[in-house]
Amino acid sequence: MSLVAFLGAIETGLLYGFLSLGVYLSFRVLKFPDLTVDGSFPLGAAVVATLITKGVNPWLATGVAMAAGALAGLCTAFLSVRFNILNLLASILTMIALYSINLRIMGRPNVPLLNQPTLFDGLEKLLPIWVILLVGLGLTKLAMDFFLTSDVGLAMRATGMNPVMANAQGIYTNRLILLGMALSNALAALSGALFAQVNGFADVALGVGTVVVGLATVILGEAMFPSRTVRWATLAVILGCLVYRLVIAFALNADFLGLRAQDLNLVTAVIVVLALVLPQANLLAKLKRN
Amino acid sequence: MISLADIHVTFNLGTPLAKPALRGVNLDIAAGEFITVIGSNGAGKSTLLNVISGDIGCDRGSITIENQTVTPWSTARRATLVSRVFQNPLAGSCADLTIEENLALAFRRGQPRGLRPALNNRLRHQFRATLASLELGLENRLSDRIGLLSGGQRQALSLVMATLAPAKILLLDEHTAALDPKTAHFIMGLTAQLVAEHHLTTLMVTHSMRQAVAVGNRLLMLHEGQIIFDAAGADKTNLTINDLLSRFAGDALTDDSLLLG
Numbered sequence: 001m002s003l004v005a006f007l008g009a010i011e012t013g014l015l016y017g018f019l020s021l022g023v024y025l026s027f028r029v030l031k032f033p034d035l036t037v038d039g040s041f042p043l044g045a046a047v048v049a050t051l052i053t054k055g056v057n058p059w060l061a062t063g064v065a066m067a068a069g070a071l072a073g074l075c076t077a078f079l080s081v082r083f084n085i086l087n088l089l090a091s092i093l094t095m096i097a098l099y100s101i102n103l104r105i106m107g108r109p110n111v112p113l114l115n116q117p118t119l120f121d122g123l124e125k126l127l128p129i130w131v132i133l134l135v136g137l138g139l140t141k142l143a144m145d146f147f148l149t150s151d152v153g154l155a156m157r158a159t160g161m162n163p164v165m166a167n168a169q170g171i172y173t174n175r176l177i178l179l180g181m182a183l184s185n186a187l188a189a190l191s192g193a194l195f196a197q198v199n200g201f202a203d204v205a206l207g208v209g210t211v212v213v214g215l216a217t218v219i220l221g222e223a224m225f226p227s228r229t230v231r232w233a234t235l236a237v238i239l240g241c242l243v244y245r246l247v248i249a250f251a252l253n254a255d256f257l258g259l260r261a262q263d264l265n266l267v268t269a270v271i272v273v274l275a276l277v278l279p280q281a282n283l284l285a286k287l288k289r290n
Numbered sequence: 291m292i293s294l295a296d297i298h299v300t301f302n303l304g305t306p307l308a309k310p311a312l313r314g315v316n317l318d319i320a321a322g323e324f325i326t327v328i329g330s331n332g333a334g335k336s337t338l339l340n341v342i343s344g345d346i347g348c349d350r351g352s353i354t355i356e357n358q359t360v361t362p363w364s365t366a367r368r369a370t371l372v373s374r375v376f377q378n379p380l381a382g383s384c385a386d387l388t389i390e391e392n393l394a395l396a397f398r399r400g401q402p403r404g405l406r407p408a409l410n411n412r413l414r415h416q417f418r419a420t421l422a423s424l425e426l427g428l429e430n431r432l433s434d435r436i437g438l439l440s441g442g443q444r445q446a447l448s449l450v451m452a453t454l455a456p457a458k459i460l461l462l463d464e465h466t467a468a469l470d471p472k473t474a475h476f477i478m479g480l481t482a483q484l485v486a487e488h489h490l491t492t493l494m495v496t497h498s499m500r501q502a503v504a505v506g507n508r509l510l511m512l513h514e515g516q517i518i519f520d521a522a523g524a525d526k527t528n529l530t531i532n533d534l535l536s537r538f539a540g541d542a543l544t545d546d547s548l549l550l551g
Contacts, residue, residue: 151403158395161384170369170399228435
């Protein structure tokens with residue numbers, strides 16, 4: 001693998017790191033299987049690209065993109081806790097709705113961002129993009145650690161683990177699900193907004209399979225670096241993100257494997273299966289018995 | 291002071307499967323009372339507890355705690371006034387959180403939760419002192435996951451958690467039923483100790499007539515959703531299992547488990 005391909009993989013891994021932290025929050029902390037991110041990731045890209053081409057400051061545009069993502073997460077959580085729609089279904093409904101909304105926001109399926117100002121403009125001259133992303137992701141991770149070990153954050157973790165107990169401890173579980181889903185999808189939208197600015201476009205099809213990528217990185221991280229504390233778990237998620245991208249880049253670049261770009265989703269599925277199966281230490285024994 | 295006035299609860303109300311669980315329960319609980327509740331299966335014991343905690347809403351009637359009408363309050367809101375221990379030792383704590391994290395959750399019951407760190411050294415010190423009095427060695431395992439503890443240890447911890455923050459009433463839902471006899475005995479002793487220490491008003495549902503007679507200073511017997519027997523003071527002190535048997539044989543006491551427990 002060339003250095004360019006390597007740095008490209010790292011950069012993409014860091015871009016999706018924000019999404020992975022969001023997916024960790026919904027899937028692992030709240031135990032809420034959330035497919036909304038398939039819509040909120042491109043939502044972030046759509047909002048940021050549209051606003052920037054209209055002359056809005058990129059920082060402000062990124063902030064608005066995150067707010068839009070939070071709103072999408074709130075929508076899913078509201079459908080689930082207020083109207084008792086099954087959580088998975090609620091998230092699918094929001095995801096489907098977001099496809100139309102993203103088209104409406106952009107006015108067409110694709111908005112190029114070439115020769116437009118981005119968040120990285122001033123910084124890019126000082127540092128490579130991957131360093132900027134690494135710092136941003138690191139700060140986000142630290143903020144998340146702080147939040148999840150605070151009184152509210154602990155209550156949110158209890159909400160996901162044992163809602164009956166949480167209620168009996170005076171925790172308003174519904175409110176925390178709303179809050180957590182908003183944060184989770186704000187992170188997914190941030191990921192999308194940064195993706196659009198780094199790669200120079202927003203596309204309505206950008207979100208396809210986002211949730212699988214998010215899950216793959218979370219599962220991969222947990223499998224490689226099993227940890228009980230929040231601080232290590234969030235670090236594992238980020239490392240999972242980087243390893244995932246490197247494995248993908250390696251698989252697609254290794255000529256002897258004969259894989260091509262269109263095999264990306266197949267490779268992803270195989271990685272997730274391996275990450276789920278390999279930690280089962282008694283696998284060999286099980287296979288022998290059968 | 292806690293008052294239940296004319297409480298009616300019907301499961302599956304408005305369907306052909308409608309089943310009355312509580313039929314006009316009136317109950318005044320004075321501060322400091324330790325009430326034991328017995329009754330056969332389906333008598334409404336657990337429903338009574340769940341109505342007070344807010345997990346089950348009532349069709350009719352009102353509940354007041356310390357002059358506040360809490361009838362429309364959610365479980366989470368009532369947690370400012372009510373604490374409880376569940377029958378299942380696994381239900382009252384989070385297996386994947388550490389002992390100190392579970393205690394921190396319970397410590398904040400009834401208070402608004404903000405962005406301050408949930409744990410600090412002052413709290414840890416306090417938790418360690420509280421756990422040391424259990425003499426289970428848990429004070430040295432603050433950062434162990436609760437899932438590593440035995441059922442008895444978890445139930446002991448649930449009791450401590452229920453008494454960590456102030457409450458107007460402590461609800462115990464057959465909290466020794468899932469334990470072996472020796473552990474159940476230990477948990478019952480701990481219950482009496484904590485209730486006395488914190489001057490708690492307590493409502494304990496039990497499956498064991500012997501336990502109901504031996505513990506507390508007031509006894510209620512429920513049958514088909516109504517209170518059919520209420521003994522307090524000297525009546526309760528002098529009450530024996532045989533008294534209950536002779537009075538209710540063939541009627542409310544058809545359930546063998548009440549005698550065997």
